[in-house]
Amino acid sequence: MPLVEIxxxxxxxxxxxxxxxxxxxLSMEIEQGSFTALMGPSGSGKSTLLNLIAGLDRPTSxxxxxxGAVVSGMSPAELATWRARNVGFxxxxxxxxxxxxxxxxxxxxxxxxxxxxxERDERIRIALGVVGLDDxxxxxxxxxxxxxxxxxxxxxxxxxxxxxxxxDEPTGQLDAKSSQEVLSLLSRLNAEFGKTIIxxxxxxxxxxxxxxxxHLEKGTFVEQAMAAGAPA
Amino acid sequence: MRIPIAYxxxxxxxxxxxTALTALGIGLVVAVFIGMLALxxxxxxxxxxxxxxxxxxxxxxxxxxEMSSGLDRASVSILSASPHIxxxxxxxxxxxPELYVIVPLGRIADTTQLxxxxxxxxxxxxxxxxxxxxxxxxxxxxSGRNEVCVGQRLVGRFPGTGLTETxxxxxxxxxVTCHFTAGGSAFESEIWGEAEQLIPAMRRDGFQSLSFRLxxxxxxxxxxxxxxxxxxxxxxxxxxSEFYAKQSELLGRILRILAIxxxxxxxxxxxxxxxxxxxxxxxSRSPEIAVLLxxxxxxxxxxxxxxxxxxxxxxxxGIVGCLLALPMNGIVTSTTNWASFSEIAFSFRITPALxxxxxxxxxxxxxxxxxFPARRASKVPVVQAIR
Numbered sequence: 001m002p003l004v005e006i007x008x009x010x011x012x013x014x015x016x017x018x019x020x021x022x023x024x025x026l027s028m029e030i031e032q033g034s035f036t037a038l039m040g041p042s043g044s045g046k047s048t049l050l051n052l053i054a055g056l057d058r059p060t061s062x063x064x065x066x067x068g069a070v071v072s073g074m075s076p077a078e079l080a081t082w083r084a085r086n087v088g089f090x091x092x093x094x095x096x097x098x099x100x101x102x103x104x105x106x107x108x109x110x111x112x113x114x115x116x117x118x119e120r121d122e123r124i125r126i127a128l129g130v131v132g133l134d135d136x137x138x139x140x141x142x143x144x145x146x147x148x149x150x151x152x153x154x155x156x157x158x159x160x161x162x163x164x165x166x167x168d169e170p171t172g173q174l175d176a177k178s179s180q181e182v183l184s185l186l187s188r189l190n191a192e193f194g195k196t197i198i199x200x201x202x203x204x205x206x207x208x209x210x211x212x213x214x215h216l217e218k219g220t221f222v223e224q225a226m227a228a229g230a231p232a
Numbered sequence: 233m234r235i236p237i238a239y240x241x242x243x244x245x246x247x248x249x250x251t252a253l254t255a256l257g258i259g260l261v262v263a264v265f266i267g268m269l270a271l272x273x274x275x276x277x278x279x280x281x282x283x284x285x286x287x288x289x290x291x292x293x294x295x296x297x298e299m300s301s302g303l304d305r306a307s308v309s310i311l312s313a314s315p316h317i318x319x320x321x322x323x324x325x326x327x328x329p330e331l332y333v334i335v336p337l338g339r340i341a342d343t344t345q346l347x348x349x350x351x352x353x354x355x356x357x358x359x360x361x362x363x364x365x366x367x368x369x370x371x372x373x374x375s376g377r378n379e380v381c382v383g384q385r386l387v388g389r390f391p392g393t394g395l396t397e398t399x400x401x402x403x404x405x406x407x408v409t410c411h412f413t414a415g416g417s418a419f420e421s422e423i424w425g426e427a428e429q430l431i432p433a434m435r436r437d438g439f440q441s442l443s444f445r446l447x448x449x450x451x452x453x454x455x456x457x458x459x460x461x462x463x464x465x466x467x468x469x470x471x472x473s474e475f476y477a478k479q480s481e482l483l484g485r486i487l488r489i490l491a492i493x494x495x496x497x498x499x500x501x502x503x504x505x506x507x508x509x510x511x512x513x514x515x516s517r518s519p520e521i522a523v524l525l526x527x528x529x530x531x532x533x534x535x536x537x538x539x540x541x542x543x544x545x546x547x548x549x550g551i552v553g554c555l556l557a558l559p560m561n562g563i564v565t566s567t568t569n570w571a572s573f574s575e576i577a578f579s580f581r582i583t584p585a586l587x588x589x590x591x592x593x594x595x596x597x598x599x600x601x602x603x604f605p606a607r608r609a610s611k612v613p614v615v616q617a618i619r
Binding site for chain 2: 109
């Protein structure tokens with residue numbers, strides 16, 4: 001059974017008098033436990049698709065269903081609760097809160113749960129351990145390298161144990177070495193922890209890590225390919 | 233669930249200059265607010281303390297101040313026989329017929345600057361009737377001599393007010409034999425001397441008022457009814473405390489209105505300062521807000537968080553304002569009491585309640601200034617802000 005189902009989605013942006021149709025009847029499915037790369041040129045709708053799946057944006061028409069829940073039909077408050085439980089999101093700009101330590105940044109999603117302080121502490125240490133930063137708990141984002149910041153962001157995305165992890169150009173700001181570290185981490189999250197991962201990327205190396213690549217162009221999929229040699 | 237307050241605290245400290253300036257703006261308003269109300273407070277307190285609940289003040293009918301009153305000797309002797317007057321240990325009635333005159337005196341700093349000072353000619357019993365009057369040094373003026381006792385608040389502010397020094401008014405020299413306090417009341421801004429010496433010196437032939445101690449403090453209403461019903465005299469009877477409190481009403485009310493008006497105008501400025509700071513904070517932290525919303529924090533949590541931040545800044549400002557205002561407490565100033573046209577000295581009076589009012593005022597300013605920016609924060613468009 002697919003985890004994400006997109007049915008006949010249209011999305012139109014109005015900029016001044018101009019109407020831009022990003023999607024015109026897009027449908028797709030993403031299986032639970034899969035690792036999918038969304039590729040395509042700028043303006044093809046990759047990020048918009050990711051935002052629709054995360055419920056950060058609404059389709060003009062059509063439905064977005066994630067794990068049986070109709071995301072496109074939820075109120076903003078319902079969406080907030082749903083996102084806190086089901087989705088981890090990683091951004092290109094890392095977007096850690098600069099005034100909070102790595103530990104406190106990772107703790108944020110857990111503040112929306114009923115976990116006790118002790119349980120939270122355990123989860124945070126595990127999450128930061130998974131991304132290899134358990135020695136950087138008290139560091140502020142400005143004291144970390146770009147790669148480390150992005151790993152903290154990934155720890156923040158997985159700490160509440162969501163089924164779905166969405167990443168928008170996670171390696172866009174990183175050097176080659178840091179990119180490799182982050183990508184290996186994603187493969188591990190997928191293979192070892194069974195997370196469903198959807199990554200938006202320009203980077204063919206990043207896309208090569210995915211088990212499924214989807215190419216978007218002008219709002220439609222032009223080609224679907226299983227990446228050769230990708231980890232099973 | 234709440235966004236941790238540490239996020240707000242550290243964000244505030246992350247922009248120390250704008251936070252400090254905003255807090256200072258609010259602090260200054262709070263300081264002025266407290267200062268002006270302390271002035272009104274002190275003025276009211278000085279006059280309220282002047283009177284005692286156990287005392288009765290009798291004025292000529294229709295007179296609304298001691299100055300405009302007048303009681304001839306015949307009336308005074310009729311009134312002094314009232315059965316409602318308490319008796320002292322020596323068996324004599326505790327009543328004090330009093331002369332109330334205003335004399336212009338030059339101030340010590342600049343003797344060409346005249347102030348109207350109250351000279352009160354009192355009877356022997358006045359010192360007992362006015363229980364709050366205490367000699368701080370010297371001895372009471374002796375009967376039959378040109379001697380006066382000077383209220384503590386006048387000492388050092390007018391020439392010749394020191395002990396054994398000589399003051400000149402009403403065409404005579406007056407030797408200062410003592411200084412007195414009166415619990416911070418308006419009496420402390422007066423010069424007291426023997427009525428029988430002052431009356432001829434001032435070319436008067438009667439008194440202005442009669443004060444007496446009630447035999448039974450609970451029987452004021454009855455005493456008032458009995459005395460006012462007496463056909464031989466035409467007088468108004470007041471409870472002394474109520475009379476003096478009423479004397480402060482006009483100026484006290486004006487001071488209060490002025491305080492509220494001035495601080496309201498200043499508060500508008502401070503609130504705009506807070507609005508500006510918070511809008512700047514929201515706009516520079518839009519990506520952070522978008523992250524919080526993406527993580528699943530609700531818009532109303534974001535609103536509460538930014539509102540709390542504004543209130544915290546204002547609270548800091550309120551505390552600064554209280555600290556700025558506190559040194560004013562006890563500073564003596566003087567003004568002309570419009571009800572009696574005489575100089576009255578009093579101190580700024582800052583009470584815990586006033587400080588609390590200042591803090592609440594600051595918090596209200598912070599909440600007002602923070603609301604619209606906080607509402608904007610809660611409506612940050614996530615998708616655009618995150619880029």
